[in-house]
Amino acid sequence: MYYLGIDVGGTTIKGIIIDGSGKISAEDRTETKAGGEAVAKGIASLVGKLLKKLNLSAGDVAGVGIGCPGVIDSARGRVVFAGNLGINDYPLAQEVACLTGMKIKLTNDANAAALGEAKFGAGSAYGDSIFVTLGTGVGGGIIIGGKLFEGGSSAGTEIGHMVIVEGGKSCTCGRRGCWEAYASATALIEATKEAMLSDKNSAMWECGGLEKVTGETPFIYCGRDGSARRVVDEYIGHLACGIVNLANIFRPEAIILGGGVSAQGERLNAPLREILSREIMGGTGYAPVKIVTATLGSRAGAFGAAALFMAEN
Ligand SMILES: [Zn+2]
Structure with a gap:
């Protein structure tokens, strides 16, 4: 099984596909455009590109995790507020799910980085x-x-x-x-x-x-x-x-x-x-x-x- 992770930043959206041991199978990035819809579309197209690189279909990936700056309601998959992305109360997980047909989880970007280091980095x-x-x-x-x-x-x-x-x-x-x-x-x-x-x-x-x-x-x-x-x-x-x-x-x-x-x-x-x-x-x-x-x-x-x-x- 593969795992797809997206990190939304102020200037770039980065994406990777890893296996269960944390080995990177594919990696790519795209420019960040402001606004909820633009961010959702940017993520969806990056997901598509990453899957294509490995000839995978949506079913080969457990889901798409997204780390996003700002105040995030992770349980509901909403960006409550992200000033530098120009987003105010936007259902990002739901929108990306619609565009990709995949399961989506959303958390704050710093929390995502903490989990990344804990699982695969200095905190493992x-x-x-x-x-x-x-x-x-x-x-x-x-x-x-x-x-x-x-x-x-x-x-x-x-x-x-x-x-x-x-x-x-x-x-x-x-x-x-x-x-x-x-x-x-x-x-x-x-x-x-x-x-x-x-x-x-x-x-x-x-x-x-x-x-x-x-x-x-x-x-x-x-x-x-x-x-x-x-x-x-x-x-x-x-x-x-x-x-x-x-x-x-x-x-x-x-x-x-x-x-x-x-x-x-x-x-x-x-x-x-x-x-x-x-x-x-x-x-x-x-x-x-x-x-x-x-x-x-x-x-x-x-x-x-x-x-x-x-x-x-
Ligand atoms: Zn303060």
């Missing part, structure tokens, strides 16, 4: 894991006993919006002091630029100027530049705060870091582990929590979407 050795993606925002998903935990009406696990500084920086959600306002790549880039502006002699200016700053910039120069060091240390402190909170609440076996900033690997993970082992409730001797880097990259969402049709999900 653990039953309980939390996926944290450090990109434009801070997203994530929670896997308990190998299953996705989505919260009430599948609207939960917005881990980026836990407050770590009461009355702190404004967040896109309307609250202040959210983890995302400090631990996202966006926040890291902003902090880097501020540090450069207040230190004209910083080595970070060698990156080519403010418009060339990326989340990697402070990490490149932190070995020989005090301002870069401070940016990195403060960033890691804020990131660790949220990670310890999650570890204390859920006590997962592993916390998996994904998204652009996670490419720093051990430069990020080693200090995070140190803070975690110092601050976690009760210490790490009993019920240790591993910190690992995601391994599936931009395919995590499509893998997880495909896994929605595997028996236990």
